[in-house]
Amino acid sequence: xxxxxxxxxxxxxxxxxxAVARAEWIGFLLFAPELALRRTRAEVTGVSAGALSRLxxxxxxxxPGGVVPEGSRTVHVELDGALVRMLxxxxxxxxxxxxxxxxxxxxMRVRGALRGAFLAAxxxxxxxxxxxxxxxxxxxxxxxxxxxxxxxxxxxxxxxxSPTVKVPFAEHSALIEIGVKLPxxxxxxxxxxxxxxxxxxxxxxxxxxxxxxxxxxxxxxVGDTCPPALRQAGELRLLHPExxxxxxxxxxxxxxxxxxxxxxxxxxxxxxxxxQAS
Numbered sequence: 710x711x712x713x714x715x716x717x718x719x720x721x722x723x724x725x726x727x728a729v730a731r732a733e734w735i736g737f738l739l740f741a742p743e744l745a746l747r748r749t750r751a752e753v754t755g756v757s758a759g760a761l762s763r764l765x766x767x768x769x770x771x772x773p774g775g776v777v778p779e780g781s782r783t784v785h786v787e788l789d790g791a792l793v794r795m796l797x798x799x800x801x802x803x804x805x806x807x808x809x810x811x812x813x814x815x816x817m818r819v820r821g822a823l824r825g826a827f828l829a830a831x832x833x834x835x836x837x838x839x840x841x842x843x844x845x846x847x848x849x850x851x852x853x854x855x856x857x858x859x860x861x862x863x864x865x866x867x868x869x870x871s872p873t874v875k876v877p878f879a880e881h882s883a884l885i886e887i888g889v890k891l892p893x894x895x896x897x898x899x900x901x902x903x904x905x906x907x908x909x910x911x912x913x914x915x916x917x918x919x920x921x922x923x924x925x926x927x928x929x930x931v932g933d934t935c936p937p938a939l940r941q942a943g944e945l946r947l948l949h950p951e952x953x954x955x956x957x958x959x960x961x962x963x964x965x966x967x968x969x970x971x972x973x974x975x976x977x978x979x980x981x982x983x984x985q986a987s
Contacts, residue, residue, distance in 0.1 A: 729821040730765035732811055734788075735795055736825030737764055739807060739848060746803055749793050753829075754783045760828040806851040813925075813947060819858050820887040826852060827889045834892050841874045849874050854950045858925075859887055860918040865951065921950055924974065927981035939980065942973035 738744055742755030761784060769786050788796075795808045806812070811822045830852075831842040843849040846867035852874045853865040861883045864875045876884070878894040928935065928943045935943075942965075945957050952960075954967035961970065 725817065728814075729817045730767070731792055731795065732814065732818040732821035733765055733825035734769060734792055735808065735811055736822035736827075737829045738786075738792075738796065738825075739804070740826035740843060740852070741829040742831065742842075742844065744803065744844070746793070746796055749788050749790070751786045751788055751796075752783060753786060755831070756782060756784060756829050758784075763828060764825065805845065806847040807855070812851065812854065816859065819855050823852075823855050823859070824888045826855075827884075827891065832891055834894060835875070838875045838877045839891050839894075841876065843872045843874060846872045848872070850951055857918045857921055857950055859883070861887075917950075921947065923978060927977050930981040930984045931977070934984075935977070935980070939973050939977040942970050943977050946974060 737756075737760070738751055738753060741753045743753070745752040769788055769792070795810055796803055798804045807822065811818055814822075827841070833840045833842070841849075841852065843852060846865075849865040849867055849872040853863045856863040856874070856876065861880045862877055863880075866873045866875060876891075881891075881894065884891060924943050924946050928940065928947075931939075938961075941961060942957070945960055949957060949960065954970045958965040958967050958970045965973075
């Protein structure tokens with residue numbers, strides 16, 4: 710790591726580029742194998758100096774001597790105030806999944822968070838997919854939700870000893886497009902990727918991702934004119950993309966049937982279409 714990177718002090722700025730850069734750091738910190746936060750200092754274990762060197766500069770200060778060359782691979786990072794606020798929940802603990810600014814953010818922030826997450830998270834190559842190890846079940850669900858937002862198929866496995874997100878090799882090109890580089894799949898798989906073959910699961914998952922993005926755009930279009938019930942259904946769909954309509958209905962206040970939730974989402978989309986046409 711260069712001396713310039715070590716000595717650089719945090720800066721702030723409400724630019725779009727700054728928001729994306731902070732999203733990369735949030736993804737990196739929350740998907741590192743171990744993270745501890747003490748005031749404005751983060752202690753990250755299980756990451757490499759090479760991964761740190763690929764992160765945006767200007768919002769953090771890598772403390773001198775923080776990277777241990779061998780063994781624990783621990784780094785101490787001084788964070789700017791905006792990063793600290795994003796990392797913390799209202800009770801001052803580290804957020805369990807991802808902060809709302811990322812989950813509900815624009816596509817550029819989502820891509821940035823994914824780039825950072827894949828830099829930090831351990832990745833294994835399976836027979837048909839990459840297996841990304843996550844620090845918790847909540848974060849495996851959060852990663853799968855971010856991937857879905859950019860149209861990438863994945864499958865969270867939260868019941869395993871180590872929560873993982875499984876990403877099929879067929880998504881190789883889509884990952885490269887957002888700036889994520891993973892270990893090469895086996896040779897026989899690379900041949901299939903070169904011929905453009907996709908599984909039915911991949912096609913269906915892409916369709917679901919398109920529907921999710923449609924809901925996000927609908928909430929933006931209708932704005933303050935959206936009835937509370939429709940807004941609640943849309944926001945719950947975005948916050949919990951892995952849940953069925955029946956499970957979403959149980960989270961509604963008051964609870965609703967899956968048919969009612971489906972109808973609310975349909976009316977939200979129709980309302981957005983009318984706003985766009987007017």
